[in-house]
Every structure is written in C-alpha cells, then in structure tokens.
Amino acid sequence: EVQLVESGGGLVQPGGSLRLSCAASGFTFSSYPMSWVRQAPGKGLEWVSVISGSGVTSHYADSVKGRFSISRDNSKNTLYLQMNSLRAEDTAVYYCAKDLLQNVDYIDGVLDYWGQGTLVTVSS
C-alpha cells in the first residue's frame, strides 16, 4: 500500500525557515517523480515544486522560486522541501504527492497518491 507521510510543519516567523519531509513507502520511491502542492486555508490547490525520480531535475512555481528548494534521499525514501524567507502568504497545508507514471527522469504531472498534509503557519 502506498503511503506518504508529511512532517515538519509548524509556526514560523516571517523571514524564517522550515524543512518539510515526506516519508514514502509501498512503492519504488526512486522510480517516481514527486511533487509538493499547497493549499492556503479555505483556498484552492497550488502546485509548488516537482523533482524527478533521480533527483537530477527540479522545477518550481514562480511564487516560491529562489526561496524554496526540493530534494530527495532515495536511500531513505524521503522527499524534502526546504523553505526559506517565508512569508505570510506561504501559510498553507503542504501535501507531497506521487507521480502516476513510473519514470526516473520524465516528469508527467498526474498525481495519484497524496499524503495527509502538514500545516505551515507563517506569523509573528
């Protein structure tokens, strides 16, 4: 059974940093691209970032480019999101999600499994 479990959320002051983790199990982690998607309270879904299965390629939404960094440790089956220079508008539930297609380097973008999310609150 595929499982994705996010952790690392919490309250952080504006300008601060936080690192989110997503522990994966139930599939060959290194074979699938992984994404982070966020949802501000009461709002819709916003894609944040994606990384290829190999970890070589990554892409970001313009709203987080230069501040957030996605990475993965395939030996630990774990996905990360390093968030720096946090702003109030980054407040959201952050979900990690798995790509539907198994391909080490090609990123498809269809997200078939999602974690339960971790809440990040940026406030003074």
Added chain:
Amino acid sequence: DIQMTQSPSSLSASVGDRVTITCRASQGISNSLAWYQQKPGKAPKLLLYAASRLESGVPYRFSGSGSGTDYTLTITSLQPEDFATYYCQQYYSSPPSFTFGPGTKVDIK
C-alpha cells in the same frame, strides 16, 4: 504560464442528478488534464487523467471529455459521497508547471 478557469464555482444538486463541470485552459493543452476530488480536511483524490481516462477504482459514473482548451467532468447520478470540491489540473506545460483550476464545490440542494 497556462491559466485554468472552472465553471461554475459552486453548484447545488440532488442525489441522482447529472452534474457537469467545465474547465478551460488559457491555451491548448492537448488533453493533458486531470480531475481531482477533495473532501473537507482530506487530501485530493485523482479521478481522471488524460482528460478522459478513469483512475483505477473510481466509479464509472465519473467521466471526462474535451479537447484543446475546453474540458468537462460529468457525474451521472450524483451519489451522497460525491459532495465535494472538484479541481482540474493541467500538466501540459514544459518546463513543468502544474496549474490547478480554482475548484468547483458541489453541495446538497
């Protein structure tokens, strides 16, 4: 960047109704469109991808169609468990930038 719109933003329907939700992209996306269902406090669930391909385990009352810039999600015979918010998502962009629509909330009439 490709922008996505959905209509309506919300609708009220009864059990057994046929429901149609429309999603429009700001440019052609060659059927690179997925639909997700989200219930309050829960993660989104993939329903369809490639505009019309049903994800494994999703009931056949869900279907998708469309081409170019315009796509639809149809639920035939709405069931109580279908009351939720529905999002479309394009995954056509290169380099990848996966835009979601603003969502359509389906609630009980």
